[in-house]
Amino acid sequence: MGFLISDMLSRSPVAPLQEHIKTACKAAQLLPSLFEAANLNDWDKVASINSDIRKLENDADEMKLDIRSNLPKSLFMPVPRQDLLELVLVQDKVANLSKTISSVVMRRKMQIPGALFDAFIEFVKRSVDAAMKAKQSVNELDELYETGFRGAEVKVVEKLIAKLDKIETETDVMQASLQESLFVMEQDLPPVEVMFLYKLIDQVADVADMAERIGRRLELLLAK
Amino acid sequence: MDYQVTYIVLAGIFGAFMAWGIGANDVANAMATSVGSKAITIKQAIIIAAVFEFAGAVLAGGEVTSTIRKGIIDTSSIVDQPELLIFGMLSALLAAGIWLLIASKKGWPVSTTHSIVGAVVGFAAVGIGTEAIKWSKVGDIVLSWIITPMIAGILAFMIFQTVHHLILKQKNPLEKAKKYVPMYMFITAFILTLVTIKKGLKHVGLTVSDNEAYLYAAISGVVVSLIGAFFVSKIKVDKEKEKEFHFHTVEKVFGVLMVITASGLAFAHGSNDVANAVGPLAAIVATAKSGAVAAKAGVDAWVLLLGGIGIVIGLATYGVRVIRTVGQKITHLTPSRGFAAELAASSTIVVASGTGMPISTTQTLVGAVLGVGMARGISAIDLGVVRSIFASWVVTIPAGASLSIVFFFILKGIFG
Numbered sequence: 001m002g003f004l005i006s007d008m009l010s011r012s013p014v015a016p017l018q019e020h021i022k023t024a025c026k027a028a029q030l031l032p033s034l035f036e037a038a039n040l041n042d043w044d045k046v047a048s049i050n051s052d053i054r055k056l057e058n059d060a061d062e063m064k065l066d067i068r069s070n071l072p073k074s075l076f077m078p079v080p081r082q083d084l085l086e087l088v089l090v091q092d093k094v095a096n097l098s099k100t101i102s103s104v105v106m107r108r109k110m111q112i113p114g115a116l117f118d119a120f121i122e123f124v125k126r127s128v129d130a131a132m133k134a135k136q137s138v139n140e141l142d143e144l145y146e147t148g149f150r151g152a153e154v155k156v157v158e159k160l161i162a163k164l165d166k167i168e169t170e171t172d173v174m175q176a177s178l179q180e181s182l183f184v185m186e187q188d189l190p191p192v193e194v195m196f197l198y199k200l201i202d203q204v205a206d207v208a209d210m211a212e213r214i215g216r217r218l219e220l221l222l223a224k
Numbered sequence: 225m226d227y228q229v230t231y232i233v234l235a236g237i238f239g240a241f242m243a244w245g246i247g248a249n250d251v252a253n254a255m256a257t258s259v260g261s262k263a264i265t266i267k268q269a270i271i272i273a274a275v276f277e278f279a280g281a282v283l284a285g286g287e288v289t290s291t292i293r294k295g296i297i298d299t300s301s302i303v304d305q306p307e308l309l310i311f312g313m314l315s316a317l318l319a320a321g322i323w324l325l326i327a328s329k330k331g332w333p334v335s336t337t338h339s340i341v342g343a344v345v346g347f348a349a350v351g352i353g354t355e356a357i358k359w360s361k362v363g364d365i366v367l368s369w370i371i372t373p374m375i376a377g378i379l380a381f382m383i384f385q386t387v388h389h390l391i392l393k394q395k396n397p398l399e400k401a402k403k404y405v406p407m408y409m410f411i412t413a414f415i416l417t418l419v420t421i422k423k424g425l426k427h428v429g430l431t432v433s434d435n436e437a438y439l440y441a442a443i444s445g446v447v448v449s450l451i452g453a454f455f456v457s458k459i460k461v462d463k464e465k466e467k468e469f470h471f472h473t474v475e476k477v478f479g480v481l482m483v484i485t486a487s488g489l490a491f492a493h494g495s496n497d498v499a500n501a502v503g504p505l506a507a508i509v510a511t512a513k514s515g516a517v518a519a520k521a522g523v524d525a526w527v528l529l530l531g532g533i534g535i536v537i538g539l540a541t542y543g544v545r546v547i548r549t550v551g552q553k554i555t556h557l558t559p560s561r562g563f564a565a566e567l568a569a570s571s572t573i574v575v576a577s578g579t580g581m582p583i584s585t586t587q588t589l590v591g592a593v594l595g596v597g598m599a600r601g602i603s604a605i606d607l608g609v610v611r612s613i614f615a616s617w618v619v620t621i622p623a624g625a626s627l628s629i630v631f632f633f634i635l636k637g638i639f640g
Contacts, residue, residue: 004546005253005593007333008610009557012603074608078600146471146558148600151393153470 010075013067013084014142020063020088021138021214024095027056028131028207032124034102039111050106053098060095064088078148079221087217091138093210094131101203108196113189116181120201123174127204130171130211133164137218144221154222161215171208175201227639231310231512236530238317239505243534245324246336246497248542251277251535253589254489254566256547263479263559269486269547274536276487280494281502281532282525284420287580288496289528292340292503293510295580296365297348298356299517306511307640312351313504315631316343316624320500323623327616333609335584338617339624340500341365346625347632368581369617372572373591380568380595387560388599391474401477402456406449409484412567413448416488417441419574420495448484455480471560478559485566492573493585494535500582502531557593561601565592587613 030049037045067088071081104110112120137160140153147153178201186194255269264272302308320339327334341362348357387408391400418441421432432440456477465472506527511517557565569585569592576583590613597605 004256005557005589006256008590008593008606008613009602010604010606014603072608074606074611076594076597076605076607077603078597143470145603146469146560147392148388150388152395152397153393 011070012142012145013071013077014145016063016067016070017084017088017091017141018139020060020067021091021094021135023056023060023063024091024098025128025131025135027053027060027095027098028128030056031098031101031128031204031207032121034105035112035121035124038105038109039114039117041111043106043109046106050102053102057095057099060092064092078145083217083220087138087214087221090210090213090217091134094134094207094214097203097207097210101200101207104196104200104203110193110196110200112197113182113185115185116178119174119178119181123171123178123201124204126167126171126174127208127211130164130167130208133160133167134211134214136160137164137215141218149222157218157222161219164212164215168208168212171205175205228512228515230639231314232509234314235310235317235505235508235512238314238321239501239527240530240534242317242321242324242336242340242501243498243531244538244541245321245328246501247277247535247538248546250336250493250497250585251490251539251543252546253586254486254493255543258479258482258486258559258562259547260557263476263483266544266547270540270544272483272487273490273539273543276490277494277498277535277539278532280491280496281498281535282528284491284495284574284577285499285502285528285531288499288577288582289503289506291361291365291580291582292344292499293507295361296341296344296358297352298358301356302352303517306515306517308351309511309517310508311632311635311640312344312347312628313507315347315628315635316340317501317504318631319343319346319624319628323620323627327620332616333586333613334616334620335586336497336500337582337584338369338620340503341582342621342624343628344504345621346628349625350629351632351636365582368576368583369587372576372581372583373587373594375591376568376572376588377591377595377598379571380565380592381599383568384561384564384596384599384601387564388601392471392560397471397474398461398477401474405456405477405481406453408481408563408567409452410445410449412445412481412484412488412570414441414445415571416491416574417444419571419578420491422578452480452484475559478563482559482563482566485563485570488570489566489573489589492570492577494532495577496573496583496585498528498531498535499577501534502527503582505530557602561596564601565589565596568592568595584617587617590614 030053034046034049034053037049068085071084073081075081077084137157140157140160143153144157179198182194182197182201189197251273255273258264259266259269299309317340320336320343323339323343324334324336345357345362390404391397394400418437421437421440459473459476459480461473506524509524509527566589569589572588572592573583573585590610593602594605594610596602
């Protein structure tokens with residue numbers, strides 16, 4: 001009397017984790033349209049996209065804190081708490097990077113040189129693809145919990161992560177080729193502008209990097 | 225015996241009050257998951273729980289009732305003072321009932337079994353003398369409170385491992401589930417029927433030979449699994465839900481299985497916990513009617529019946545609310561896990577009840593859920609809550625004992 005089994009079952013961390021990466025990816029997904037608007041000189045739109053990204057990043061932050069505070073030491077879980085905490089941390093980086101990129105574009109009124117634009121947008125989209133693949137892998141977490149992180153479901157996730165790695169490698173190649181193209185045009189552009197362009201390319205590549213690290217984190221969960 | 229009728233009426237009221245409390249709350253543990261997984265509606269859950277709690281109390285509740293009635297204290301020293309036993313058992317009932325009420329109001333997870341055993345020991349120690357307590361029996365009971373959760377935990381762990389290997393980790397879990405779930409249904413029905421026949425039926429006056437018992441158990445297993453298989457075959461794949469969570473339909477198949485294990489748990493609960501309310505009641509009735517402390521007296525059928533009815537009323541009046549709240553809250557204990565916990569717990573409880581051990585059903589179920597958790601089955605268990613549950617019985621025994629001592633002296637002052 002006075003006790004119910006449901007009191008003993010703590011909230012599963014899966015749904016909040018999935019909600020978190022969904023929000024982080026939404027922020028990253030706005031990046032292509034941000035660059036397009038900037039190159040069309042539509043600064044109102046850039047500002048509005050930037051504020052959307054800021055809001056999403058803020059939401060993701062709150063979710064991150066919520067997840068952390070709901071994983072107390074007294075929880076008994078099939079996966080180590082530390083791994084989950086680090087997973088949410090890397091997920092959060094996707095949102096953080098998106099915010100950093102969009103603020104720089106807005107504040108410095110940055111435009112991508114016309115000759116680079118198509119390749120650059122392609123590169124941004126591919127990085128976002130990596131983030132989306134990471135989200136898809138995290139979405140398999142409830143299935144992984146269901147199967148106790150073993151069996152046929154593990155193969156499904158491993159395949160997703162392999163795909164994610166492949167996309168990340170593609171963005172690496174794109175990053176290198178963009179840097180080469182930019183190097184050729186360096187002389188004709190304002191030096192400060194060039195500096196920030198290099199930085200922008202690196203940050204976009206970082207989005208894909210973070211996505212790949214989400215995959216690594218998931219692999220760690222599978223390995224135990 | 226001046227107040228014979230008064231004693232019986234008082235005992236009836238106190239016993240029914242306690243049974244009501246047991247039904248109102250405990251049963252939700254068994255039924256909530258089935259409701260939460262939408263395998264059954266709340267109305268169906270209430271009906272199923274009522275039928276099986278009642279059946280458990282009447283068919284298999286006799287042994288535990290006897291233990292509480294006469295297994296804990298040695299009544300030979302008070303043969304000429306039957307009133308002492310009546311006062312004692314009345315105060316034990318009242319003490320346990322009130323302690324449970326306080327605990328429920330405060331939200332403390334206490335056990336009905338612990339409170340009644342503590343209360344009986346309490347009044348016996350001061351009313352009769354510590355030498356009248358069969359300490360070895362009390363020791364056995366306390367030991368069973370540690371052992372049964374462990375056994376249930378190990379069983380649940382193993383049952384969930386089989387589910388995992390046979391179904392969840394396979395490439396086509398749905399096909400496998402449809403194939404193996406009826407087998408689990410057979411096992412559940414077989415075990416529960418077998419134990420009931422072998423341990424319980426003698427209280428209803430039926431004797432069945434061993435071979436017959438196995439035969440009947442097998443028949444009931446086949447019937448149950450056929451009915452189950454029929455409902456399983458009617459489950460349709462929901463493409464939308466399946467996209468979100470690939471195991472949606474698999475869990476629905478387990479949902480049908482859960483209805484059966486939940487019934488089993490209700491039965492097991494009825495067989496053990498009803499006795500907590502009914503045991504002292506039976507002792508009072510037997511003593512008041514004969515006017516002497518009888519060494520050997522059967523448990524009146526109406527006494528078990530009253531306990532059963534009390535539970536069902538508790539369930540119908542208050543249990544609905546609890547099941548509704550918990551049923552909506554539970555999403556973490558999916559049917560594939562819940563059934564493993566329930567099958568393990570109910571088998572352990574029914575076997576223990578058959579031997580007359582008043583065990584704590586709550587702690588057995590907690591042990592079983594932990595067992596599934598150990599098998600990496602449950603995403604998160606709050607160990608803080610588990611600790612408080614296990615700590616609560618340490619508090620409950622002295623609380624039940626001291627309350628019953630107080631009531632014992634009050635009753636003795638009024639009637640004695």
